[in-house]
Amino acid sequence: MRRTVGRRVVYNDDNNPIAIKVVNLHKDFRLPTEKAWGLKQAFFNRLKGVKGFKTQKVLNGLDFEIEKGEFVGIVGRNGSGKSTLLKVLSGIYVPQKGAIEINGNLVPFIELGVGFNPDLTGRENIYMNGALLGFSNAEMDKMYPKIVKFAELEDFMDQKLKNYSSGMQVRLAFSIAIRAKGDILILDEVLAVGDAEFQQKCNDYFRSLHGNQTVILVTHNMENVEEFCDRAILLEKGKVTMDGDPKKVAEAYKKLWD
Amino acid sequence: MSIPRVLNQKNRILLKELTKTDFKLRYQGSVLGYLWALLRPLLMFVVLYIVFGYFLRFNDGTPHFSLYLLTGIVLWSFFTECTGQGIQAMVMRGDLIRKISFPKWVVVVSSTGTALINLGINLIVVVVFALLNGIMPSWSWLLVPFSIVELYALALGISFLFGAINVKYRDISSIWDVLIQAMFYAVPIIYPISMVMGISESAAKVLLLNPIAQAIQDVRYNLITDQTVTTWGLVGEGIFVLKFIPISLVVVILIWGALYFRRKSKFFAEEV
Numbered sequence: 001m002r003r004t005v006g007r008r009v010v011y012n013d014d015n016n017p018i019a020i021k022v023v024n025l026h027k028d029f030r031l032p033t034e035k036a037w038g039l040k041q042a043f044f045n046r047l048k049g050v051k052g053f054k055t056q057k058v059l060n061g062l063d064f065e066i067e068k069g070e071f072v073g074i075v076g077r078n079g080s081g082k083s084t085l086l087k088v089l090s091g092i093y094v095p096q097k098g099a100i101e102i103n104g105n106l107v108p109f110i111e112l113g114v115g116f117n118p119d120l121t122g123r124e125n126i127y128m129n130g131a132l133l134g135f136s137n138a139e140m141d142k143m144y145p146k147i148v149k150f151a152e153l154e155d156f157m158d159q160k161l162k163n164y165s166s167g168m169q170v171r172l173a174f175s176i177a178i179r180a181k182g183d184i185l186i187l188d189e190v191l192a193v194g195d196a197e198f199q200q201k202c203n204d205y206f207r208s209l210h211g212n213q214t215v216i217l218v219t220h221n222m223e224n225v226e227e228f229c230d231r232a233i234l235l236e237k238g239k240v241t242m243d244g245d246p247k248k249v250a251e252a253y254k255k256l257w258d
Numbered sequence: 259m260s261i262p263r264v265l266n267q268k269n270r271i272l273l274k275e276l277t278k279t280d281f282k283l284r285y286q287g288s289v290l291g292y293l294w295a296l297l298r299p300l301l302m303f304v305v306l307y308i309v310f311g312y313f314l315r316f317n318d319g320t321p322h323f324s325l326y327l328l329t330g331i332v333l334w335s336f337f338t339e340c341t342g343q344g345i346q347a348m349v350m351r352g353d354l355i356r357k358i359s360f361p362k363w364v365v366v367v368s369s370t371g372t373a374l375i376n377l378g379i380n381l382i383v384v385v386v387f388a389l390l391n392g393i394m395p396s397w398s399w400l401l402v403p404f405s406i407v408e409l410y411a412l413a414l415g416i417s418f419l420f421g422a423i424n425v426k427y428r429d430i431s432s433i434w435d436v437l438i439q440a441m442f443y444a445v446p447i448i449y450p451i452s453m454v455m456g457i458s459e460s461a462a463k464v465l466l467l468n469p470i471a472q473a474i475q476d477v478r479y480n481l482i483t484d485q486t487v488t489t490w491g492l493v494g495e496g497i498f499v500l501k502f503i504p505i506s507l508v509v510v511i512l513i514w515g516a517l518y519f520r521r522k523s524k525f526f527a528e529e530v
Binding site for chain 2: 003005029030039040042087090091092093094111114115117119120124127128131132134135136137
């Protein structure tokens with residue numbers, strides 16, 4: 001059985017004020033039912049006419065547009081489809097139905113510390129992570145001191161990552177991530193980083209982005225939504241149920257549990 | 259998709275960095291570290307030589323049988339390491355695939371990088387061994403890289419094809435383990451092909467249609483002695499096209515594997 005595939009296009013048009021356009025976006029997941037892994041089970045499932053998977057609708061017809069320079073928050077309960085939306089936007093998942101148009105260059109990171117390996121040193125991990133963000137060795141050489149300084153980890157760079165505390169790991173990851181350059185930045189729950197002082201640095205960074213960069217931020221922290229976002233989108237069961245003023249959306253979000 | 263687009267700067271950086279990481283991590287925490295890359299085929303050689311060369315007398319009058327054996331083992335190890343790593347690559351790098359969008363073939367190719375480096379080092383040992391055996395360097399040595407490219411292309415094709423299936427059906431890597439063990443005996447590594455010819459010439463011809471056997475025999479022919487029985491020399495006396503079966507198989511498997519991989523790779527992030 002072939003799965004249908006929606007459209008995802010990336011283009012570059014300086015005259016178009018729209019950065020991201022999402023039209024009737026659908027995404028289903030096939031969740032394997034009772035051990036559908038493995039050839040034997042696949043064979044028996046076919047014999048019995050069992051599909052071997054259950055379809056779960058995660059995104060259920062989303063429509064929205066994001067303009068260039070907007071800082072948009074996406075909020076919703078667990079399982080409302082936020083992370084799936086980000087993954088479809090960044091091209092990790094293919095859309096199933098509908099279309100995504102992306103105008104500009106998308107920073108390809110979703111979570112912090114992708115590709116981090118506990119058996120590599122801090123330094124090696126920086127270069128690995130940088131390569132995933134598309135930086136060459138020469139570019140990384142130039143950025144390296146700044147990254148280390150921002151992370152405040154000067155004394156730890158030749159130690160293996162597994163000897164870092166979890167706070168130190170996230171600080172390192174965050175410091176690399178903010179070096180990423182692109183027209184559109186996609187961030188998934190990255191604000192809760194490190195101790196109070198480092199948190200301050202992060203907030204300064206987000207404030208500096210405001211107005212200069214198109215940002216999509218997924219978070220559960222409504223203070224951040226109200227402080228940084230120009231606009232917020234509320235997702236419920238894979239649908240946009242509210243789109244507009246961050247304060248109102250934050251209120252609606254808090255009411256989801258009432 | 260044109261070559262420059264596939265091998266753009268971003269993919270090259272990623273390929274290099276992933277290969278480097280794989281290589282660093284492989285022998286981490288072991289005392290002899292990288293030396294194992296050399297020791298493994300050499301130890302296997304010693305064992306097989308004692309059993310099949312010394313006690314069972316499989317040499318069948320082959321000149322430089324020990325060198326013959328070593329060359330076979332080195333190439334075979336390269337092939338098994340490449341396919342073993344390549345088929346598992348998607349699963350091993352699942353964390354990356356789930357979290358970032360990038361061309362998936364980079365992972366498969368980078369996973370074979372360590373095997374390529376190991377092969378390079380082992381071939382130096384083979385050459386030293388050859389010189390010690392009194393074999394003079396000749397122009398035909400320059401043909402050896404072609405056979406290695408062929409072997410590598412086959413390994414990549416299999417890695418793409420089975421690696422893509424392995425994302426969903428993890429049985430594939432176990433099946434491949436068994437297959438490759440069986441195949442070890444179908445390739446003239448521990449025995450010279452002349453032994454098979456002595457019993458049945460048609461059986462020898464069939465064995466030499468296997469691209470792995472063809473590549474290994476060609477390397478022996480070009481590196482050690484032109485007494486080596488090759489596919490080109492033995493197969494297809496009446497039907498000339500039969501000589502091209504091994505290389506055609508490699509091309510078909512590589513193209514088929516790459517296309518299949520490309521079609522399936524869209525869904526790896528969801529399935530891995």
